[in-house]
Amino acid sequence: MTTAILYSGLGLDRAHCLRRDGDIAELMRRPGARFTLYWRGRQLVxxxxxxxxxxxxxxxxxxAEATAGNCLLLGEDGAGPLLALDVSGLEAGENGPEMGGNWVWLRSVGGLLPAQDSALLAYARGVLVWREKTRFCASCGGALLVQDSGHSTRCASPSCGALHFPRTDPAIIMLVTDPAGRALLGRQPVWTPGMYSCLAGFVEPGEALEDAVAREVWEEAGIKIRSTTYVASQPWPFPSSLMIGFNAMAEGGEPVADPHEIEDVRWFTRDEVSTFGEADRPGAEGRFLPRRDSIARVLVEAWLKG
Structure with missing residues (x-):
C-alpha cells in the first residue's frame, strides 16, 4: 500500500522518557513550549x-490557568515541548472563543491540513477525548491522579491504585471481492442516503483479526471468506478506534443483509463503482463513496485501480 493514509505517519518525537519522568506543569513553562488547543470537540487551525x-x-x-483544563505533552521538536490543552471551560458562542484562528471538527479539514498536522491533531484529540470521558476510577469510582504528563491516570485511593490508560478499540475494515472480481459494499441505515462503503466491525474479546474479518462479513452479509490479506491501519480518534484494513476473498454467493445493522449490501463491478460520486455530488442512482479521509476510501480506490 503506497497511498498515504490520513492521520497516520506522525514523525514527531513523542519524548517517552520526558513524558514518563516529567512534571507537566514544569514542561508547560519550558522555553519554546507551544500549545495546540481543543475546545468542546473542535481544534484550532x-x-x-x-x-x-x-x-x-x-x-x-x-x-491553562484560566480554564484548569487537561494538558498533555505530545512530544518535542528542536524548539521545545509541544503540548495539547483542553480549553473547553471557556464560555463562548457557536464559533468558539476568539484565539486568532478557526475552531474546526478534525474530520472536516483533515484532508486540507499538512499531513503531519492532521496526524498530530488526531493524536491530541484521541488522548484529550479519553481524558474528557475518564474522570473517575473504573474499579472503585474514586478520584484519579494524572501522571505520565497527561497520558495515564492512577486511582487516588490507597486501597485501589488502579492504573488507567487511553482507550484504543481495534476495528477491522475489509474490501471483500469475489472470484468474478466484484467488490462487496454495503450501507447502514444511519448513513447519509446513497453512501456505500466497506464492511467493518469491532474486534471481539478472544478473537484474532482474521477471525473478526470472517465473522463480520458472515454476520452482516451472509458471505463466507476464503482468505484475508492485511493492507494497512489508520488511527481513528472518532472517538477512540484503530481501523485495521484488509483485503478479503470470498467464496462467492449472493449477500443477504443483516436487518439489524445493514440496510443494503451487494456486489458491484469496477465499472459500476467508477460511476459513484462524492457526498456533495452523488453519481449514478445517487450513490457515492465514503469520505477521502477514511481508510475505506483508500481500500476502494486501490481496488478500482486493479
Missing part, C-alpha cells in the same frame, strides 16, 4: 490552506 494554530508559552500558560 488558521491560515489558507489551514494549519495548526500554535500558541506560545505565555499565552498557553494564561489559558
Amino acid at each position: 488558521a491560515g489558507t490552506p489551514p494549519a495548526i494554530r500554535w500558541l506560545d508559552r505565555a499565552y498557553g500558560l494564561r489559558l
